[in-house]
Amino acid sequence: MATTKSHPAADAANSTPKKTVKMPYGVPGYTLQDVERQVPTTEPPVLPVNADLEYIGKSPKRWDAHAKVSGSGRYTADIQLPGMLYAKFASSNVPHAKVVSIDTSAAEKVPGVKGVFVIENLLGGARLLNPSLEVSRYPIVRYAGQPIAAVAATQPHIAEEAALLVKVQYAPKPFVVDMEMARQSDAPPVFPGPANQGGSAGGGGGASDVPQTGNIHGPAVHKRGDAEQGFKDADFIVESKYTTQVQVHNALETHGVVADWKPDLLTVWASTQGTASVREELASFFKLPKSQVRVITEFMGGGFGAKFGPGNPGVVAAALSKQTGAPVRLMLDRKEEQLSVGNRPSSDQTLKIGAKKDGTLTAIQLISFGTAGCGTGAGCAGPATNLYQSASLHTEENDVFINAGPAAAFRAPGHPQGAFALEQTIDEMAEKLNMQPLEFRDKIDANPVRRVERQIIRESALWKSRNPVPNADRGPIKRGVGLSQSVWYRHIEMDSAAEVRVHRDGSVEVLSAVQDIGTGIKTVMAQILSEQFGVPPQQVSVKIGDTNYPVGPNSGGSVTTASLTPAVRDAAWQAAQKFLVSVAPALGTTPDDLVLTKGEVHSKSGHMQPIGFRRAAAKMDTSEVSAQARRVPDYDPKHYDTYGGVDVAEIEVDTEMGIIHVKRFFAVHDCGRPMNPSQVINQINGGLIQGTSYALYENRLLDPTYGLMVNANLDQYKIAGARDIPQLHVQLVESYIGQSSTDASGIGEAAGIISAAAAIGNAFYNATGVRIRSTPMTPAVVLETLSKAPQRSNA
């Protein structure tokens, strides 16, 4: 996850002149009040709550909806350049080996092949701290599906055929693809010595300053207070083991780039969550000045954390373009996507919590193991650390290396795993304490917004319909209702900037290098200009996804809206002030006398009748005014906000078949000021669906005998389909936090993916009286779980 970076702008901000403003703070209808903030004098006026705004906080239709549904939006795979070549990886089909030799001659001879590139510097996964432990010309193969080389040809099918002709001679090494086996002391080592993996702009990566024994990289130990004493003070202790599987990202659009290497400029179209990260890393890899790298992402088919930087596809396509002198397209196929560009690590968690009779939570202890393949980043202590902070804490997170593709940040890294164990354990403890789930959480969760959210849940028809007695239904189909909480964090990317231009014809445009990964930032940017200039969103020109524009944030850690929208609003405000300066002479007054509001220019002194924005623009003394603004630091950096939600699942368990049917979710979430509620709800819908799919179906299956993934497709890798998706009812809680000129926050990760599996787990207990402690909850798992249930009379 991205964290707030220390940035020169932050220091500069401390010395900038400040003004004192009053801002809305809290939840309307519950806790709304005013809060005083010291803000830079250059900041625009404070925005009122959404109810008092015309465009922000409303849900105009998606700005680029027509382009998307009509097919006119250009995604990376739609880019066609003159003379463009098509590239295809040749990948390993063995899980662990030293590459002895690579013979590309047969591939090169295929008519239409224009270039073959052999990878000598592989990206992704952990790296040996001491590379001399492994002397090899080529990267060691540590997973089946690892790219070895790539072929560029005039047609895609020629590249495919030629890639099959790249002959690789392997010296196989012993391998391990099962985490339990990898933990054994005699397991084949994935690395011959300590190895670390850095995170990306989207998070991921594990601790680097930890011990490594065999394949076990860890533990990373964190403590808060004295957990040992906490357990001594406890009247009740609940301890259980939970396991979760590896989930593969599977965004609709696979990873891919089109690279066009010209002597003075490398242009790359990329399916990326970060134009900035692609530019930065390509410049660094090829030792080019950043000014000679341009990255374009006009439209993008989704990313859940695995699409930062150019990765192997970007580097290889650029290298092939340089080599051949032609533009090169390299889009991964679904199998490559599942094997080589990231996944959510598994987990094996032993969680222990202690509480006093009165409901005081005294201690939380989590010992976790998880595999991020040949990478790190399987920690899952986020929920245990941050949801119930009054308890003392002891966590130990371990990564276990196996011969599988490296993990990458995946929508709320570590949190769905952690919440699955924690939120079920909290429910289990509540039952011991003879408390209800909401009542116990009211006691142990101090977050004021989640308190409001629990109140909304408590008053909901769905929660009221929950039978507090588990296993109450007598027939084979048992209904259950359960909830889970979630937590995510306010990360801000300070490298977020925008430019706003006003033209004499009354048109306005906003420019930023930010990419829209499908969440709708274009629409939100348009809304901000609409609010400033009174122009409907569809008439605002939004130009993004191009590093020719001011730098934009990488979309990871739920930072985009929170980071960029204040820069957009500040630029719009500053452009509006320049606009007033520009029109004041023609209006016969001074800029100080003018104010632009609701699409009209007013004279404070009554010097003139209000005049419409467009008519006023015609009087500009120059053809264009513009302002560029970058993100100013949060107004109160000492105050650290988290967001979250409370999600309720209603399920039916077919206890004879072992099939869980999720009927409904009622989800109550906060994300600061919702800039566009419909788009926020869209993301939460997506999170709940992805979370349901994770809870019940998805599972990367590695064959232990040969170390290959057997379901690297969308047929046997099972993702929820239309009938598997529950009814979704989302209620947003506006939560003003007084932090920026838009006061927006992010939602991508707090959006249901964290809590869905845990809520389904708690609903399963409510339905059956049995705890389900393993995902995915397939019929095999459900029937096994139910078979261990204490026998109850079904009379």
Place this chain on the structure above:
Amino acid sequence: MNQFVFADCTTESGALAQLSQNAKDGIVVKAGGIDLLDRMKEGLESPTKLVNIRNISSLRGIRETPEGLHIGPLTTLTEISEHPLIQSQYTIFSDACGNAATPHIRNMATLGGNLLQENRCWYFRSKDYQCLRKGKEICFAFGGLNQYHSIMDYGSCPAVAPSSAAVGLLGLNATVELTSAKRGKRVVGIKDLYVMPEANPTKFNVVEPDELLTAVMIPKPAAGTRSAYQKYGEKQSFDWAIADAGVVLEMDGNVCRRAVVTMGAASPVVRRSPQAEAALVGKPITEETARAAGKASMEGAQPLSMNAYKVQMFPVAIYRTVLLAAGQMGRDPRAAG
């Protein structure tokens, strides 16, 4: 490169002529192309010639005959599942076709292609595994990942029968017509259409390289016949059956005079369960007899290392489908399709 000739045929005789040419190796018949395209993309199939029969209109359509139904093999699964007569008189068959794959696939997939598709074992479907079914020595499923594989009668290859349509047709005692330009026509029962792995590991069905499947014939059910099919997967949308059941009941009042119980996902070839059928014949259909039939169906089951749960699911699928066929229970909303 897999370069191939695309022979687009519009008549049955034209297609048969293509198939009867001397160089039979590498000639593959393409109907809807659903299964074939997947196999070609994976590199399992590299035809030299694709004989496209999709546009042979005489091989498409549903016709009522004095004996029952005559169905062209190019009739799509959607057309079968939406046919009023099949829905009312041959329900097991419309259910089986209507719950296969997805609506999109059912619009393209043909009955013949569905019946003749190759198995879906992930080892067979990967070019990285040279398995028994590809003429090599080893079956990888026995010692590997076998959670979706067979639980009975699997012999040397436990991949399950992939065709739902065959589960329905077996229940109705259907036959298929195979035609060769040289040898003329022959008629084969659904069960005999398939080849057990022991008999010939690399052959999935008895269709010879120069033969076309030219018709599917279903005898008219006896008066008082009711039938149904249901399948269960991990997902409800777009999933292969883990457990499925086809049930045909000939009722005499409330007593079952004759019963057929069929299963697909239990074994490499679609099968009837004589034990389940015996548990129903001569008895009234009740929850008790339906459950007894389900239980009896698992006699002789020998689950593999990871699929014992299927032995729990099949009896439930059968009991619920018996009651569905008898009109005593609604369609299971949690069934897949």
